[in-house]
Amino acid sequence: MTMEVISDAELIQHMSARREEALVELHRRYAPYLLAVARRMLKDSDEVQQCVQDAFVNAWDYASRFDDKKASTKTWLVTICHRLAINRLRGTNLDTMPLENWDAPERQPDHVERIYVEGALEKLDEDEKELINLAFYQGYSHGQVAEVTGRPLGTIKSKLRIALNKLKDSLKGGEANE
Amino acid sequence: MNNDILEDKLLEYVMGSLTPEEEREIEVYLNEHPDAAAYVRDMFEVMADVALSQEPATLPDDAEASLLSRIRSREEVPQEAPKNVIRLEPDLKINPDLKINQEDLGTLNKGDFKAGADTFEKPGKIETKASNSRIWLGFALAAALAVFAYLGFRPQVDPISQQLSQICAVQGTACEPIKGDQSSNLGTIAKRADNSLFVVLNEAPPEGQVYQAWEIKGDTPVSLGVWSGRVLDISQALNADSVFGITIEPPAGSPQPTSTPIVVVPLS
Numbered sequence: 298m299t300m301e302v303i304s305d306a307e308l309i310q311h312m313s314a315r316r317e318e319a320l321v322e323l324h325r326r327y328a329p330y331l332l333a334v335a336r337r338m339l340k341d342s343d344e345v346q347q348c349v350q351d352a353f354v355n356a357w358d359y360a361s362r363f364d365d366k367k368a369s370t371k372t373w374l375v376t377i378c379h380r381l382a383i384n385r386l387r388g389t390n391l392d393t394m395p396l397e398n399w400d401a402p403e404r405q406p407d408h409v410e411r412i413y414v415e416g417a418l419e420k421l422d423e424d425e426k427e428l429i430n431l432a433f434y435q436g437y438s439h440g441q442v443a444e445v446t447g448r449p450l451g452t453i454k455s456k457l458r459i460a461l462n463k464l465k466d467s468l469k470g471g472e473a474n475e
Numbered sequence: 476m477n478n479d480i481l482e483d484k485l486l487e488y489v490m491g492s493l494t495p496e497e498e499r500e501i502e503v504y505l506n507e508h509p510d511a512a513a514y515v516r517d518m519f520e521v522m523a524d525v526a527l528s529q530e531p532a533t534l535p536d537d538a539e540a541s542l543l544s545r546i547r548s549r550e551e552v553p554q555e556a557p558k559n560v561i562r563l564e565p566d567l568k569i570n571p572d573l574k575i576n577q578e579d580l581g582t583l584n585k586g587d588f589k590a591g592a593d594t595f596e597k598p599g600k601i602e603t604k605a606s607n608s609r610i611w612l613g614f615a616l617a618a619a620l621a622v623f624a625y626l627g628f629r630p631q632v633d634p635i636s637q638q639l640s641q642i643c644a645v646q647g648t649a650c651e652p653i654k655g656d657q658s659s660n661l662g663t664i665a666k667r668a669d670n671s672l673f674v675v676l677n678e679a680p681p682e683g684q685v686y687q688a689w690e691i692k693g694d695t696p697v698s699l700g701v702w703s704g705r706v707l708d709i710s711q712a713l714n715a716d717s718v719f720g721i722t723i724e725p726p727a728g729s730p731q732p733t734s735t736p737i738v739v740v741p742l743s
Contacts, residue, residue, distance in 0.1 A: 309660075310652035310654070310660045311652060313652060313660065313663055314643065314650040314651050314652045314663045314664075314665075315639065315640055315643035315644065315650050315663075316650065317543060317546065320542070320543075320546070321539060321543070324538070324539055324542060325539070328534055328538060329531030329532050329533065329534055330526070330527045330529065330531050330532075332531070332532035332533075332534060333529040333530060333531055333532040334526045334527075334529065336532055337529065346535060346538070349538075350538070350541065350542055350545065353542055354542070354545060354546065357546055358636065359636070361636055361639075361660075361662075361663065361675070361677065367516065368516065368519060368520075369520065369523075371523055371527060372519050372520050372523040375522070375523040375526045375527060376519060376523065379491065379522075379526065380491055383491050410524075410527075410528075411527075411528045414524050414525060414527075414528035415528060417525075418525065418528070429525075432490045432492070433490055433522060433525070433526075436490070436491060436492065437492070438487065438492035439483065439487060439492070441492075454479075454483045455479070457483075457486065458479065458482060458483060458486060461486055461518065461521070464521050464525065465517055465518060465521045468520075468521050468524055469517050469520070469521065
């Protein structure tokens with residue numbers, strides 16, 4: 298069977314049957330994106346590569362437990378990689394990444410889906426983008442975001458809630474309730 | 476306390492910043508409240524979309540080979556646990572002040588998830604990074620366990636998966652996913668070189684019933700035995716021209732199949 302033409306979910310099924318070519322194809326499809334996510338979260342390049350490889354090893358080990366009713370393959374992979382990166386961040390030092398290094402996503406104009414997401418991100422103000430950076434890419438709790446920004450916890454919570462719901466409404470349909 | 480606070484907890488759950496105890500409480504809540512579960516699933520999808528909107532990075536030339544090498548080296552050493560399995564810190568401590576109010580969990584309804592102002596301030600000191608790195612590590616690892624469990628990911632040693640990996644790694648063994656209705660994945664069948672089978676189903680049989688395996692030669696099903704778990708190890712060599720099937724039967728099994736087979740696999 299040619300793995301290039303089958304769906305992500307079918308690749309996971311083949312991985313659960315221990316077919317390496319399915320893992321290779323999933324790696325080909327998603328590793329460059331997970332590498333970009335890990336790079337944004339972690340400073341050390343060796344750690345970045347190790348984190349991405351760990352994500353695929355975990356996907357290989359637990360492919361038989363994947364439930365596509367609970368998450369899409371891409372969400373499953375991103376979540377694994379994100380949590381592994383957070384583990385590394387918290388296991389080392391949460392101060393490793395200075396605020397000015399939290400750059401915005403780069404443009405990728407030839408990809409419709411990415412343009413769509415960029416459009417959703419553009420609806421956020423700079424303050425909201427920074428809060429999402431802190432909470433998602435740096436793994437900060439609401440309390441820690443309040444601590445590093447010097448703003449009240451209640452304000453952080455409400456702003457983050459509004460920002461994430463704006464994103465959800467943009468990407469999943471409906472109007473943001475502000 | 477209001478539903479904004481609960482929504483904040485769900486968002487922290489998605490972001491991975493809750494304590495293990497809070498994660499468990501959210502898991503219980505999500506299992507009982509499909510609206511909240513749908514909201515959380517949407518938020519996981521949204522954050523995945525955001526993460527994947529970045530410019531893809533260039534992989535090192537040896538990334539694929541390195542991954543395969545790691546997979547193969549682990550499977551050649553069956554007794555060795557996966558090197559990247561996430562483990563809880565043995566001395567993990569949970570802050571008892573960070574519990575979720577069960578009354579708030581109980582008041583969440585459909586339509587409650589919307590943006591709005593909230594001035595809730597949690598009393599108490601924010602834990603500092605320098606003094607609590609070990610506890611934070613424990614929290615992070617436990618949080619990964621809970622969230623991954625919700626998404627269908629179990630970061631723990633699964634002996635059945637390990638056994639299946641070892642069997643599939645043997646030369647001459649063919650392993651394939653077992654597909655059910657609408658291409659759902661029911662499990663995996665490993666056909667060994669000697670035509671014996673090792674079958675792993677995703678679910679155990681319903682309570683009070685068993686899986687019964689059959690070798691169907693022509694029109695005649697011949698019982699291969701009954702299994703109460705999700706692993707069916709059929710050590711006898713089957714006829715290459717026969718069909719393998721599994722039905723759900725009463726505890727002692729049946730002389731002939733009494734239900735529609737959940738698995739039918741031609742062995743040719």
